[in-house]
Amino acid sequence: MGGTIEVNNLEKHFVVTERAPGLKSALATVFKRHKKQIAAVNKINFTVPAGTIVGFIGQNGAGKTTTIKMLTGTLYPSSGSINVAGFNPSERTQAFRRDISVVMGNKAQIMLDLTPNDYLQLIQVMYDVDPITFEQNVNEMTELLHVNHRLNVQARKLSLGERMKVEFVAAVATNPQVLFLDEPTIGLDVQSKRDIRQFIRCLNRDKQTTIFLTSHDMEDISAVCDQMILLNHGEVIWDGQLSQLMQEFDDYRYLSFEKGTAYQADQLGFPIMEETFDRVTIKVPAAEVNVMTNRLIVNGLGTAVTVQDLQLDDIILEVFNMEAQG
Numbered sequence: 001m002g003g004t005i006e007v008n009n010l011e012k013h014f015v016v017t018e019r020a021p022g023l024k025s026a027l028a029t030v031f032k033r034h035k036k037q038i039a040a041v042n043k044i045n046f047t048v049p050a051g052t053i054v055g056f057i058g059q060n061g062a063g064k065t066t067t068i069k070m071l072t073g074t075l076y077p078s079s080g081s082i083n084v085a086g087f088n089p090s091e092r093t094q095a096f097r098r099d100i101s102v103v104m105g106n107k108a109q110i111m112l113d114l115t116p117n118d119y120l121q122l123i124q125v126m127y128d129v130d131p132i133t134f135e136q137n138v139n140e141m142t143e144l145l146h147v148n149h150r151l152n153v154q155a156r157k158l159s160l161g162e163r164m165k166v167e168f169v170a171a172v173a174t175n176p177q178v179l180f181l182d183e184p185t186i187g188l189d190v191q192s193k194r195d196i197r198q199f200i201r202c203l204n205r206d207k208q209t210t211i212f213l214t215s216h217d218m219e220d221i222s223a224v225c226d227q228m229i230l231l232n233h234g235e236v237i238w239d240g241q242l243s244q245l246m247q248e249f250d251d252y253r254y255l256s257f258e259k260g261t262a263y264q265a266d267q268l269g270f271p272i273m274e275e276t277f278d279r280v281t282i283k284v285p286a287a288e289v290n291v292m293t294n295r296l297i298v299n300g301l302g303t304a305v306t307v308q309d310l311q312l313d314d315i316i317l318e319v320f321n322m323e324a325q326g
């Protein structure tokens with residue numbers, strides 16, 4: 001199983017009402033509205049091969065949710081084409097809704113009066129899934145997610161983590177080819193996050209399900225993703241293997257130190273990544289770490305020096321900053 005996702009020149013515009021700040025402009029807006037068109041998603045192209053786990057990353061307002069809504073058929077594109085496992089999502093056929101599943105971290109679907117068992121039965125009937133396969137899937141997955149003992153508890157009495165896990169089971173018990181996850185671990189504790197990450201990996205390994213994931217939690221991304229697509233102001237700015245991106249920054253380290261008595265920023269000779277009242281972090285080629293550490297100490301520029309590899313969130317932030325600086 002597993003379906004390819006192909007997106008060509010995909011665009012979504014919204015028309016928004018604009019006004020200058022202040023009460024006078026607010027009053028003026030009542031009489032005369034200035035409309036403006038914004039490109040939430042601006043002619044993006046990408047392919048996600050079947051069976052891949054892709055991380056779709058961007059800062060707030062980058063256009064991730066708008067893209068997921070178009071890929072799952074809940075929002076019509078302004079232009080461009082989408083193919084998800086052979087379907088045009090806008091048609092929202094019964095087969096599409098069974099083969100393509102969505103879990104939104106901030107939006108539980110389960111009705112609070114139902115138990116997980118009632119809810120899962122409803123899904124089985126709604127999507128007409130073979131009852132034996134469905135039961136097998138549910139047993140396997142509820143065990144993996146440690147919620148098998150909570151299936152007869154009314155949903156309103158479940159914790160957020162348990163409710164999210166039930167959403168995962170409901171989303172994958174139909175054996176979808178593609179699973180879309182929008183911030184699936186938001187608000188969850190460390191153990192639930194780990195359970196969900198492991199679940200995503202097992203699902204992909206055992207059923208080759210294609211998984212399209214957005215998350216602001218870089219641990220989600222580094223723990224599960226093969227491919228990564230970076231979105232900035234509605235445009236794709238990077239698309240490739242996660243390992244390739246990590247490799248591009250492999251030759252650098254972050255040196256962090258306390259400002260010394262002779263500290264002067266213009267004496268460092270390397271870019272400053274972060275600065276507080278008493279500490280500074282600079283980016284240094286790995287080969288120059290020892291020489292630079294000595295120079296900091298000998299010249300009184302810094303003390304208490306620590307060295308770190310760049311983490312995924314550092315790298316992503318750098319890519320966004322490089323893009324902003326052109």
Ligand SMILES: Nc1ncnc2c1ncn2[C@@H]1O[C@H](COP(=O)(O)OP(=O)(O)OP(=O)(O)O)[C@@H](O)[C@H]1O
Pocket residue numbers: 014015016040058059060061062063064065066067
């Ligand atoms: N229904 C709408 N009407 C007008 N503008 C919208 C609408 N939905 C989204 N937008 C705008 O489109 C842009 C992209 O929003 P979107 O929700 O897709 O971003 P996002 O990357 O998912 O952000 P976040 O990480 O904060 O969830 C934003 O500027 C947002 O204000």
